[in-house]
Structure formats: C-alpha cells, structure tokens
Amino acid sequence: MRIRVTLVLAILLLALAPVLLAQDGIRLGLSGGVILPMRDYADVAKMGWLGNANLTYFPAASTSLGLRLDGLYGRSDVSFIAGTHEYLGGTANLVFQFGSRSTPNRFYVFGGGGYMRTRTSGPNFGTLAETSPAINAGAGFSLGGRGFAFFTEARYINIYTDGLKPQFLPVTAGFSFGGL
Numbered sequence: 001m002r003i004r005v006t007l008v009l010a011i012l013l014l015a016l017a018p019v020l021l022a023q024d025g026i027r028l029g030l031s032g033g034v035i036l037p038m039r040d041y042a043d044v045a046k047m048g049w050l051g052n053a054n055l056t057y058f059p060a061a062s063t064s065l066g067l068r069l070d071g072l073y074g075r076s077d078v079s080f081i082a083g084t085h086e087y088l089g090g091t092a093n094l095v096f097q098f099g100s101r102s103t104p105n106r107f108y109v110f111g112g113g114g115y116m117r118t119r120t121s122g123p124n125f126g127t128l129a130e131t132s133p134a135i136n137a138g139a140g141f142s143l144g145g146r147g148f149a150f151f152t153e154a155r156y157i158n159i160y161t162d163g164l165k166p167q168f169l170p171v172t173a174g175f176s177f178g179g180l
Contacts (some may be wrong), residue, residue, distance in 0.1 A: 023164050025066075029151065031174025034088075035074050038167040039154070048076025050170045055093060068093040068110055068149040070136075074170065083122025087159070087166070090114045091136050105144070111137035116159045118166055134159040148177045 035048040051073050058066035074087040093112030099105070116134040121127040138155025152173040159166040 005047075014178075017021075020161075025060055027056045027058075027176045027178035029054045029056065029174055031151070031153075031172040033170055033172030036169040037076065038169055041167045042162060043135075044073075044079060044164060045166070045168070046077045048074055048078050048085070050074035050087075052170070052174070054171055056176075058095075063099050066095045066097070068095045072116070072170075073178060073179065074168075078122060081122055081124060084119060085166070086119040086121075087116055088119075089116030089131075089134060091134065093136070096148035097162050105142065107139070107141050109137075109139045111135075116157075116166075117175070118159060118161055130161050132159050132161045142176065143173075147176065148175065150175050 015057050029052075031052045031054075033050055033052075034051050037045040037047070047049060047072075052070060054068055056066050056068040056071045068091065070091045072089055072091070076085050077083070086130060091112050091114030093110040095108055095110040097106045097108040113133060113135045115131055117126060117129065117131045119129040134157060136155050136157045138153055140153025142149040142151040144150055150164065150173070152171075154169060155168055155170045157167070
C-alpha cells in the first residue's frame with residue numbers, strides 16, 4: 001500500500017512539473033539526507049535518513065517572504081533493541097530569502113509548524129504510533145540558474161509526543177525547479 005501511495009505521489013509531482021515551471025513564484029523541491037538525533041532522543045535513536053518534498057510560493061508583491069509546505073518521511077533504527085522509528089508528516093513554513101529575486105544563488109531561513117506521525121515498531125514490542133504537533137526551523141542555500149537550482153539545508157525538528165520527544169536535525173540536499 002505504501003509503495004502505491006509513493007508511486008502515485010511521484011507521478012503527480014512529475015505531471016505538475018510543466019505547470020510549476022510556467023508559474024513565476026512557485027518552486028517545487030525534492031531532497032534527501034540524514035537524520036541526526038538530538039538531546040535525550042540521541043540515546044534512543046541512531047542516525048537515519050529522510051526524504052522531503054516541498055512547494056514554495058513567493059507572491060509577486062514580495063521579493064523575499066514566501067510560504068513553504070513540506071512533506072517529510074524519515075526512518076532511523078532504535079539504538080538499544082531491534083526496531084525502527086518512522087516519521088511521516090507535513091509542516092507549513094514562512095521562508096525569508098536574502099538577496100535579489102533575480103539571483104538564483106540565495107541564502108534563506110524558514111520556520112513553522114505542522115503535524116508528524118511517529119511510529120516505533122520492533123519484534124519484541126509491536127507497534128506504537130502517534131500523531132503529534134511539531135515545530136521546525138532551519139536555514140539553507142540554493143545555487144543554480146533560472147528555473148532550476150540545487151540546494152542544501154539543515155533544520156531542527158521537535159515533535160511533541162507523549163513521553164520522550166523526538167528531536168532531530170535533518171541535513172538534506174536536493175534540487176528545486178520552477179519560477180525564481
């Protein structure tokens with residue numbers, strides 16, 4: 001089931017690419033990277049991986065301030081027993097980019113909140129799942145030409161679950177395309 005949903009989303013994103021390229025203030029980004037557990041959560045989880053898809057909109061009246069929607073999926077292993085942690089969710093963020101709108105090489109910061117579903121599963125304890133509010137803040141740098149750019153970014157995510165709160169630092173790299 002999960003593979004079908006992922007495949008449908010990938011086909012939908014590829015079908016939307018020509019429409020996004022025609023829009024002046026909309027960008028689609030796809031990235032992947034590593035999850036670095038932070039604080040007390042580092043005692044429970046090992047380093048993992050993360051995939052991200054984002055859609056950013058910069059209104060024509062603004063050269064620096066925009067709205068960004070992120071979809072995230074990540075996975076890491078439990079450190080003390082056989083098991084995994086999975087993260088699936090989305091956030092809505094405000095983005096502030098530094099530099100001229102006509103320059104694709106920009107430094108940017110973002111932050112916001114949303115919801116993340118955490119799922120911990122293992123052979124000895126079954127599956128524990130919970131959907132909780134989350135906040136995130138980060139910074140990145142994009143480098144490229146008009147309509148296509150490579151970017152790298154880091155963010156801090158805190159998920160407000162009952163019990164131990166997952167806190168981690170995803171470091172990702174990817175590409176974006178669309179209007180700049």
